[in-house]
Amino acid sequence: MASFSPISFNVTAVFASRSKLNPNEQRNLRRPEGGEATTFTRLPPKGDFVFGDSAVQVVRLSDSKPPASRAEKLIPEFERYELGSDGEFDDGDEEYSDEEEEEEEEIQEKGKGVPAVMRCFDRAKIYVKSGDGGDGVVAFRREKFVPLGGPSGGDGGRGGDVYLEVDGSMNSLLPFRKNVHFRAGRGKHGQGQQRNGAKGESVVVKVPPGTVVRESGGDLLLELLHPGQKALLLPGGRGGRGNFSFKSGNNKVPKIAENGEEGLDMWLELELKLVADVGIIGAPNAGKSTFLSVISAAQPAIADYPFTTLLPNLGVVSFDYDSTMVVADLPGLLEGAHRGFGLGHEFLRHTERCSILVHVVDGSSDQPLYEFDAVRLELEMFDPELAKKPYVVAFNKTDLPAASRNWPSFENALRETHGIEPLPMSAATRDGTQRVVNAAYELWKRNPMTTDDDDDDERRGGRNPGTNLNRVADEMEKQRSAPINEFVIAQEAGTGTWHVSGAGLERFVQMTNWRYRDSERRFQNVLEACGVDRSLARLGVKEGDTVVIAGMELIWHDSKNGGATSRKKSFLSDDSIDSDL
Numbered sequence: 001m002a003s004f005s006p007i008s009f010n011v012t013a014v015f016a017s018r019s020k021l022n023p024n025e026q027r028n029l030r031r032p033e034g035g036e037a038t039t040f041t042r043l044p045p046k047g048d049f050v051f052g053d054s055a056v057q058v059v060r061l062s063d064s065k066p067p068a069s070r071a072e073k074l075i076p077e078f079e080r081y082e083l084g085s086d087g088e089f090d091d092g093d094e095e096y097s098d099e100e101e102e103e104e105e106e107i108q109e110k111g112k113g114v115p116a117v118m119r120c121f122d123r124a125k126i127y128v129k130s131g132d133g134g135d136g137v138v139a140f141r142r143e144k145f146v147p148l149g150g151p152s153g154g155d156g157g158r159g160g161d162v163y164l165e166v167d168g169s170m171n172s173l174l175p176f177r178k179n180v181h182f183r184a185g186r187g188k189h190g191q192g193q194q195r196n197g198a199k200g201e202s203v204v205v206k207v208p209p210g211t212v213v214r215e216s217g218g219d220l221l222l223e224l225l226h227p228g229q230k231a232l233l234l235p236g237g238r239g240g241r242g243n244f245s246f247k248s249g250n251n252k253v254p255k256i257a258e259n260g261e262e263g264l265d266m267w268l269e270l271e272l273k274l275v276a277d278v279g280i281i282g283a284p285n286a287g288k289s290t291f292l293s294v295i296s297a298a299q300p301a302i303a304d305y306p307f308t309t310l311l312p313n314l315g316v317v318s319f320d321y322d323s324t325m326v327v328a329d330l331p332g333l334l335e336g337a338h339r340g341f342g343l344g345h346e347f348l349r350h351t352e353r354c355s356i357l358v359h360v361v362d363g364s365s366d367q368p369l370y371e372f373d374a375v376r377l378e379l380e381m382f383d384p385e386l387a388k389k390p391y392v393v394a395f396n397k398t399d400l401p402a403a404s405r406n407w408p409s410f411e412n413a414l415r416e417t418h419g420i421e422p423l424p425m426s427a428a429t430r431d432g433t434q435r436v437v438n439a440a441y442e443l444w445k446r447n448p449m450t451t452d453d454d455d456d457d458e459r460r461g462g463r464n465p466g467t468n469l470n471r472v473a474d475e476m477e478k479q480r481s482a483p484i485n486e487f488v489i490a491q492e493a494g495t496g497t498w499h500v501s502g503a504g505l506e507r508f509v510q511m512t513n514w515r516y517r518d519s520e521r522r523f524q525n526v527l528e529a530c531g532v533d534r535s536l537a538r539l540g541v542k543e544g545d546t547v548v549i550a551g552m553e554l555i556w557h558d559s560k561n562g563g564a565t566s567r568k569k570s571f572l573s574d575d576s577i578d579s580d581l
């Protein structure tokens, strides 16, 4: 029994819901974005970030950029950043995101002084599309001694799928700077002699562990945390049926075949959130990377100037057989980081998932206390929640005389004003580092992370191995195969134009191949069977009115037996509905 949804005369509202229901419409809406795809330059080889020794340099916290001589060294050969007249660290690569102007300005403000490598290591925007299904064909058997061979047109092959897979060897989203579009192959068309088309080639997009996937400007889709996780994101379109599949008792020689179903497409925003238990923070050049290198097997670049660490490094600290702690060494934090100056903003988000922080202070600097307070303030300004995380303070470089001189007053001040016991250490000589690690471990044990990951794990498709990683694809498939008799009718106010929309109907129109003679008849029959005609008649459609279904304009002609749409030409009501609907 056919049914129809309640009528709405608010055309705008109906279009809005239609864009939700209909992947084709969504495609049209998004397509303009496609023209403005984010393209990036090539990822520089890792070696470009390792620098030789250079003279010691004192960098004040108020310096929001590396000195010019350093800047030159930071620049990989094929990426140019220029120090502008205002002394800011400009990016010569203008190819990055050119969304709306406002957004652009905001990014520029936040990304001030940040080379593209760092801006893009944890965020990317990519386009994915599953393959269209292959078309079915109309063919008839031609055999010797069989004068009237039956239908033999094969079905089209299914389009390729789009998968997302976690690759444990990746640690950034930088590869997506170059590679933005991922399209699965289309299914092959059917052939005569009942040969079905082959399935289109699937595409697997590799992402690093800790990747959060969002539909561009929309909902959170997935959170992929563990190496090996593989999620089916966009299923390929169904292959169109060939005329062999349309053979029925009523129609033994069907001259009809379907188009393949169009694949789905989407712009995705990827965000990498490091999965670390402990975050090492501090001012540039404090010795954070050196500390990580002595407590774990990680070998981060260490050099005697700020901004050595451009991308966070991860290290695993092992305690007992079964107890390990993942530690992240983050780029140096500067005053103004919360406003996007220096490198701060780009990575501060990564500390959100750390249970605790280790704050490394350069004990040999002019004013270690000032440095300590400034970094704390930055944390507070960026996110007060972050500043509330438990932390250990490591007073580094105690092997240097300046640090020894600074130590008593620093220790005193922290004890008095903050109620904290700082721990002295020398990452260079490893003196005291074990104590810091132990303190961090104890603190971490007492403060296990209570992320919201666990709460709505199922929704995110994340941590729990039992979670359905294919739920996005399932959802898409469900939307796509919406029943054909679920539709909404709206009349444009004051005109004789009617809009009929519904995902099932639109898919049906898209798959109808008008080249074949029987297609039109089938189309008319379907409109009648699913209740479109009856609903329109009940709502008062008049002879000559325009009815728009899935972008196709039809003219309504009243039929004798009371109510039916027709497609420009005359309405045919003498045939039964195909049983395969």
Ligand SMILES: Nc1nc2c(ncn2[C@@H]2O[C@H](COP(=O)(O)OP(=O)(O)OP(=O)(O)O)[C@@H](O)[C@H]2O)c(=O)[nH]1
Pocket: 282, 283, 284, 285, 286, 287, 288, 289, 290, 291, 301, 302, 303, 304, 305, 306, 307, 308, 309, 310, 330, 331, 332, 333, 396, 397, 398, 399, 400, 425, 426, 427, 428, 429
């Ligand atoms: N004397 C001495 N030098 C140290 C110690 N720890 C680190 N250094 C030196 O301090 C400089 C900076 O060390 P890094 O580990 O690169 O500092 P960082 O905090 O990671 O710096 P950025 O990544 O630039 O923010 C290097 O020259 C290290 O050799 C220490 O305990 N004693």
Ligand SMILES: [Mg+2]
Pocket: 288, 289, 290, 301, 302, 308, 309, 329, 330, 331, 332
């Ligand atoms: Mg470093």
